Structure formats: C-alpha cells, structure tokens
Amino acid sequence: MAAAGQVENRIVSKKKAHLLGFIQHGVNSHATGMWRHPRDKVGWDFSRPAYWQHMARTMERGLFDAMFIADELAPYNTHGGTSDPIVKYAVQCPTHEPSTIVPIITTATKHLGVGVTLSTAFEHPYSMVRRLSSLDHLSDGRVAWNIVSSYSKSEWDAYGVEMTHRTRRYELLEEYMEVCYKLWNSWDADAIVADKASGIYADPAKVREINHVGEFFRCKARSFVAPSPQGQPVLWQAGSSDRGRDFAAKHAEAIFAVHPTVTRMRHYTDDLNNRLDKFERPPGSVKLIFGAQTVVADTRSEAQEKYERIKACIPAEGALAWMSGxxxxxxxxxxxxxxxQNIEVPGIQGLFESILYARDGAPVTIREAAMIYAQGMGMPVLVGTATDIADQMEVFLDEGGADGFMLAATYTPGCFEEFADMVVPELQRRQRFRTSYAGTTLRENLLQG
Structure with a gap:
C-alpha cells in the first residue's frame, strides 16, 4: 500500500506546463514564408479584429496563459544594406503595432492574458507606464510587458537615433525600470476616496509626485493612471547575454528562452537559478518558458508530410535576410x-546559440543555419502525433527545467486549433496541464502550479 501511495504522490506532484501562443501583429510571424501556405489564414485577414478574436478564443479554449505578441519596429535592413528582401518575402513584414490589439483580444476572452513587446529605446518611462496601466485596466488585469531595448540597426535608423552599445543600453534599462517602479508605486491602495458629498475623489497625500533626476531620465510627476488590477503588468524578459540574464533574473516574473536541445535548456535553467540567488530571489520563483514549434497529426507520417510542406514555403533569400537582421x-x-561556429555576432547572442547547438554541437553552415532559423528561430520542432509531442514536452519539463512552452506559429489559426484540440487533451490526460484557470489575472494564472 505504501508503494502505491508513493506512486500516487508522484503522479499528483507532476509539474504542469504553461502554454503561450507566440505570434506577431502581422501577416507572418516566426515561420518564414507561412503566408504562402495553403492553410494559412484561409478566410481571415490579420489586420481585422475577427481574426484576433478567433485566435484568442482558440487559445483560451486550450487554456493557454496568454497570447504573446512579439514585435520589431522597422523592417530589417542589414542584409545587403537594404530591407528589400524583407519586404519582398514578407519576413515579419508588414507588422502592425502590438498594443493596439490588446483590448480586441481581451474583450473576446475572460481569462487569456496578452504579453505585449514594447521597446524602451524610443519611449519615455512615463508614457510607457501610462499605456501599460491603461491596458491592464481595460483587460481586467491580464497584461504582461515583454521588456526589450531594441537590438536591430533598422529600428535605430527608423527613429533617426544613433545606436547605443549593448552594455550602455542595459545601464539605461536599469534606470528605465527604476522610474517605472516609482510611478507604479506612487498611488497608495486607499488613495481613491470618491466622496460625492465632499467632492473629494482622491487624497493627494496618497498620490505621491515622483521627482526622478538620473543619468538618462528626468520625471517630475504623479502617475496619471490609478492602480490597475495587477498593480503593474507581469514583467517578461528574454535575456540571453550575460548582462541580459542578470537583468532577467533581477526583474522578470517569467523568462522566454530558445534552446534547441534539452541539455541546453538544463544549462540555462541552472544558470538562471544561480543568478536568482544573487538577487535574493528563490530558485524556481521565475517561470522559465522555452520556445517550441509543433506539427501534430493523427499519424507520424502525416505529421512529417505537414512539416515538409512548411519547410517548402521558406524562401532562401528571405531566410538569410531574417538571420542577418x-x-x-x-x-x-x-x-x-x-x-x-566560426562567426561572432553583435546581435541577439542567445538566439545565435540556438543555431550553434542546433545539431548538438555538430558544424552548421550559414546556408543550413538560415533555413533552420527561418523555421522558428532555432526552436526545437516537435513533429508527430499528440502522444509524441507530449512525450517530448515531458522530457523538457522534467529534464530541461521548463515551466512551460512558447508555441511558435506556423500556419494560423490552424496550428493553434490543432494543438488545443489534439495535444492539450493528451497533456491533461497525463496530468501535465491545467483543466481550469486558477484566477482572473494573468499573474494568478502564471503562478498556478
């Protein structure tokens, strides 16, 4: 009996996965050439609300934590010194502003969160706080901020600003967050009186004016938005360099990372937990969400055929242009x-490692790397039946240290419909995924075990 009880306890204590849908507010996301796929957006227009509402309802039906909206502020112009191939092959182009669809998504759902990527490079922290707090109100507390500082030359060219060195950008980013925290904390919880008889709406003594004078920013103001349901959005980060990992370990509530093998996942997990200790945060207090791309079908042969069709959509020049950017x-x-392996890159170091280790350290040519990267940024691609995909996800959870998965889109909305209808029930059957949401805010659901 004791042995049976121990088995039962092990089953009950299995780590449950968190799921997010990885998308962009554009015609194409992270699988280059998917706009060509015969099943992509059939009957849907990405620039219209109905598409996003359907995507959101699909993810909520699958009990996803959130839709995670990546962004790029301008077409990449590194390849050949021009953005022509980016425009020509729809390499994340056109892409619309991400925060504009947050209310469309959250009014169509009750629980699904939205992670929105917003750059600190060209916006003052005061307006950033105002925008994010407003979105948190409108979503009933279901917004996350993916904090980025703009790595692409094209973005700096578009805004007419000289690109700063990566190290300098992290110094600026630390001060940026300092100002944001001051503004988010400037209202006391009981500041709003709303006494109609006296005419007093809020107690000025409980709405503090911050007076920040720093190296990069000045701000003398009260936050113009009253405290939102979450107080501040869930903070998300994708730190990959040494400095970036420190920033993530200090500030993030969840971290998104791309690693092609379970060995690399475990290395990253152990490294981040060590860094959390440096900032007096307990191991496991930050959710580690690893990127994955899935191709699911009723049989392995059918799944493989679907995968080959996806790869056939990738234009070689477009793949190289994206990797260059x-x-x-x-x-x-x-x-x-x-x-x-013989090249050093100034851009996103962590994602470049996903190419370096794409074949477990075996050499990869530039030609091969471009095609691997264009499939989904070097994420592991899980191809097979629902059982096959759940098997691999369990390995990533137990051996890699993953707390969940950022599911990169292929053809939409079909890839998310198939995952919700086929893989989610298999994960639930194994007690590896929730059967209901824990709460009403994104933070509550993200913290759910």
Missing part, C-alpha cells in the same frame, strides 16, 4: 558554406 551581420557577404 537578428544577428546584425550581413550574411550576403559570406560564403554560405562557412560554418556559423
């Missing part, structure tokens, strides 16, 4: 048979 190198000037 992300990594800050003009790969049009390289021998495509050169190994990426």
């Amino acid at each position: 992300h990594f800050g190198l003009d790969f049009s000037t390289y021998d495509l048979d050169e190994y990426v």
Whole structure:
C-alpha cells in the first residue's frame, strides 16, 4: 500500500506546463514564408479584429496563459544594406503595432492574458507606464510587458537615433525600470476616496509626485493612471547575454528562452537559478518558458508530410535576410558554406546559440543555419502525433527545467486549433496541464502550479 501511495504522490506532484501562443501583429510571424501556405489564414485577414478574436478564443479554449505578441519596429535592413528582401518575402513584414490589439483580444476572452513587446529605446518611462496601466485596466488585469531595448540597426535608423552599445543600453534599462517602479508605486491602495458629498475623489497625500533626476531620465510627476488590477503588468524578459540574464533574473516574473536541445535548456535553467540567488530571489520563483514549434497529426507520417510542406514555403533569400537582421551581420557577404561556429555576432547572442547547438554541437553552415532559423528561430520542432509531442514536452519539463512552452506559429489559426484540440487533451490526460484557470489575472494564472 505504501508503494502505491508513493506512486500516487508522484503522479499528483507532476509539474504542469504553461502554454503561450507566440505570434506577431502581422501577416507572418516566426515561420518564414507561412503566408504562402495553403492553410494559412484561409478566410481571415490579420489586420481585422475577427481574426484576433478567433485566435484568442482558440487559445483560451486550450487554456493557454496568454497570447504573446512579439514585435520589431522597422523592417530589417542589414542584409545587403537594404530591407528589400524583407519586404519582398514578407519576413515579419508588414507588422502592425502590438498594443493596439490588446483590448480586441481581451474583450473576446475572460481569462487569456496578452504579453505585449514594447521597446524602451524610443519611449519615455512615463508614457510607457501610462499605456501599460491603461491596458491592464481595460483587460481586467491580464497584461504582461515583454521588456526589450531594441537590438536591430533598422529600428535605430527608423527613429533617426544613433545606436547605443549593448552594455550602455542595459545601464539605461536599469534606470528605465527604476522610474517605472516609482510611478507604479506612487498611488497608495486607499488613495481613491470618491466622496460625492465632499467632492473629494482622491487624497493627494496618497498620490505621491515622483521627482526622478538620473543619468538618462528626468520625471517630475504623479502617475496619471490609478492602480490597475495587477498593480503593474507581469514583467517578461528574454535575456540571453550575460548582462541580459542578470537583468532577467533581477526583474522578470517569467523568462522566454530558445534552446534547441534539452541539455541546453538544463544549462540555462541552472544558470538562471544561480543568478536568482544573487538577487535574493528563490530558485524556481521565475517561470522559465522555452520556445517550441509543433506539427501534430493523427499519424507520424502525416505529421512529417505537414512539416515538409512548411519547410517548402521558406524562401532562401528571405531566410538569410531574417538571420542577418537578428544577428546584425550581413550574411550576403559570406560564403554560405562557412560554418556559423566560426562567426561572432553583435546581435541577439542567445538566439545565435540556438543555431550553434542546433545539431548538438555538430558544424552548421550559414546556408543550413538560415533555413533552420527561418523555421522558428532555432526552436526545437516537435513533429508527430499528440502522444509524441507530449512525450517530448515531458522530457523538457522534467529534464530541461521548463515551466512551460512558447508555441511558435506556423500556419494560423490552424496550428493553434490543432494543438488545443489534439495535444492539450493528451497533456491533461497525463496530468501535465491545467483543466481550469486558477484566477482572473494573468499573474494568478502564471503562478498556478
């Protein structure tokens, strides 16, 4: 009996996965060429509300934590010194502003959160706080902020500003967050009186004016938005460099990372938990969400056929142009048979590692790397039946340290419909996924075990 009880306890204590849908507010997301796919957006227009409402309801039906909206502020212009191939092959282009669809998504759902990517590079913290707090109110507390500082030359060119060095950007980012925290905390919980008889709405003594004078920012103001349901949005980060991982360990409530193998996932998990200790945060207090792309079907052979069709949509030049933009190198000037292991990049270091280790350390040429990256940023691609995909996810949870998965889109909305209808029930059957939401805010659901 004792042995049976121990088995039962092990089953009950299984880690349950968190799921997020990884998308952009554009015609194409993170699988280059998907707009060409015969099943992509059939009957849907990405620039209209109905598409986003359907996507949101699909993810909520699958009990996802959130829809996570990535962003890029301008077409990449690194490849050949021009953005022509980006425009030509719809490489994350056109892309619309991400926060504009938050109310559309959250009014169509009751529980689904929205993670919105917003750059600190070209917006003052005062207006950032005002926008995010307003969105948190309108969503009933279901907003997350993916904090980025703009890594792409094209973004700085678009805003007419000289690009700062990465180290300097993190110094600015730390002060940026300091101002945001001051503004979010400037209202006391009981500041609003709303006494109609006296005419007093709020007690000025409980709505403090901050007076920040720093190296990068000045701000003398009270926050113009009263405290939102979450107080502040859930803070999300994708720190990958050494400095970026420190920033994530200090500030983030959840971290998104791309690692192609379970070994790399475990290395990242252990490293982040060590860094959490440095900032006096307990191990496991930050959710680690790893990227994954799935291709599911009733049989393995059917899934493989679907996967080959997805790969066939990728334009080679578009793949190279995207990789050039992300990594800050003009790969049009390289021998495509050169190994990426011999190259240093100024761009997103963590994502470049996803290419370096795409084949468990075996050499990868630039030509091969571009096609791997264009499938989904070097994420592991899980191809097979619902059982096959759940098997692999369990390995990532138990051996890699994952708390959940950022599911990169292929053709939409079909890829999310298929996952919700096929893989989610299999994960639930194994007690690896929730059967209901824990609360009403995104933070409550994200913290759910």
